[in-house]
Amino acid sequence: MDLKAFTNSDSAKIILNSIKAISKKECRLMEFCGGHTMAIFKYGLRQLLPPNITLISGPGCPVCVTSTGDLDMAIALSQRSDVIITSFGDLLRIPSNNGTLLQARSSGADVRTVYSTLAALDIAKQNPHKKVVFIGIGFETTAPTIAAAIKQAADSGVNNFTVLCLCKLTPPVTHAILGSGQINLTGIIAPGHVSAIIGSDAWKFIPDKYRLPTVISGFEETDILYCLELLISQVEKNQAKVESAYTRSVPPQGNKVALDLMGELFESTRADWRGIGILPNSGLKICQKYQDFDTVHVLGLEVSQESKEVPGCICGDIIRGLKTPMECNLFLKGSCTPQNAKGPCMVSSEGTCAAYYQYGTY
């Protein structure tokens, strides 16, 4: 597919004009997904929208919501001379109680960046005398790829590969945020990639229970503007339903192959969300049949305790959409920056604070 059709096209201008024409009511719209947060800043969309529309960033960056306790487990593992840690790059820079995985690497730990779980499995095959641990963070988008790698490891008899499964589920955290009664919203920009896996029907609870318009968006400029147009149109008509502005990727029932695979390998468990706390049935753990690939089972790890944050850090409120970085003293005073980040929203490339810092507050 030629994505150029969704960027730098005249259609973006047309949609923007349509939004300006139809939007009358106050609108507070939360983008759940960190990818959307970055795209909104990258395209400068906040500057272009009429003043009655406010965009609020939500909890949707898997790196940001990984708890310090879970990170400490990963760092403790990296200290073992028989272990190779494999991880997506962003996680390496996240501060926990015991430093970062990058610092562990500079002190001699074998920590490697990979771009897929299968690459981690390859490292295991190439290093049969080491225990290769993949730090499995992510939402429903990443979970099926982790499941596929575990299955492949089982099928090919690899016995030195395990996953520290920290995967999290998006509908439960959305429930937690909307149900808290702490935040006043008029609509939800639902995540695109996650919805491609779980399907648009998975979000029906938002209009049904919370009476909020919900529109799934892609990540290009035109995708997001079209999503906003659909949302604002629902708001103006007092409607609340799930629509998709990302139909090229999102079927109503989701991706059956991926969902079946997740069902076969994982079961839901409580998860510790950085900034939010422990939520029941909001995480995934590897089921008993595949426990030989579960780092916690194989290496006998203590499951993490709840996160603690640096004093003054308001990432917890930012992740829940209650505050913006402009209300954070650490951000305003310049003492939390990407090169010396205090909280997860500044470190992750999809974090809200990183977006404010990187793209500026125009």
Next chain:
Amino acid sequence: MTNQKEDRILLAHGSGGGLSEHLINEIIRPYINNPDMGHDDAAVLSLNGQRLAFTADSYVVSPLFFAGGDIGRLAVCGTVNDLSTAGAIPQYLSLSFIIEEGLPITDFKAILQSIKDSAVEANVHIVTGDTKVVGKGAADGIFINTSGIGIVPQGINPTAQNIKAGDQIILSGTVGDHGITIMSLRNELGFGGTLKSDVAPLNHMVEAALKVCPYMSAMRDPTRGGLTAALNEFSQACGLKIIIDEQSVLVNDAVAGACSMLGFDPLYVANEGKMLFVCPPNRVDDVLQSVKSSKYGTQATVIGEITNEKGVSVSVRTHLRALRRLDVIYGELLPRIC
């Protein structure tokens, strides 16, 4: 929590972003500093009335061979281009090899052939060098260290401090080609296809541009840290703001596709065959024409201008006329790309 900057050297200290800046300015400069040590890619020194440009560099790219070039071509071109940014006509290069035990001689010969060809193309002479062999694991195949000397013609003095409000910025072609090519090979991502490093000697392009605009304000090859790092260095050195127009910065389709999949912005990805020219507005057409007629500059465009307006150091204007900041990166985008 320990301070990431003070503990140990991280790979990100070599990324060309904010931590590299910290390494140079906060850790190295307090020990090694003198009036001739500037902020440009090459030092310009006066010797008996003759102005010489002097530069040094090291090459540790992995893999050694990639589409569009290899470590040998990179070493010659990188050094030639650094001299060119000072307005110098490159003359002499040194090459030192640190070779890991076990490197196939055929690989070494292929690298040497590439060095020879690139030197001929750039019209520079390799006049001295050294070889060291280290044990298995103490290097990765081969590392190359270079230095270069060039003559700066009378009246030529491009340096970032010369940049003035109203100056126009020309970029000699597409961005991101080198960094994404290396990254795709390193991670076996299989983008392959049309991805190709842009590594090239740019001294002939620069010489031609200086002929039509001898009082060029500044030049820079946007290598590590990409276009963003180079523009931020300009802004920092001259104290003025820069606004570029997103649509005028060209990106090859394969690079744009790979960046979109990997979550990178091509404006932050390294180039090895591109030059930025900052020139007074009345010379912009001539410089653009001259760059476009050179071998490696056919896709050159005017990408933006220098302003004394308020705002952040460097911003980019989107096609919908929204502005966003272009700040230097602080993390490790990808180590060992050059």
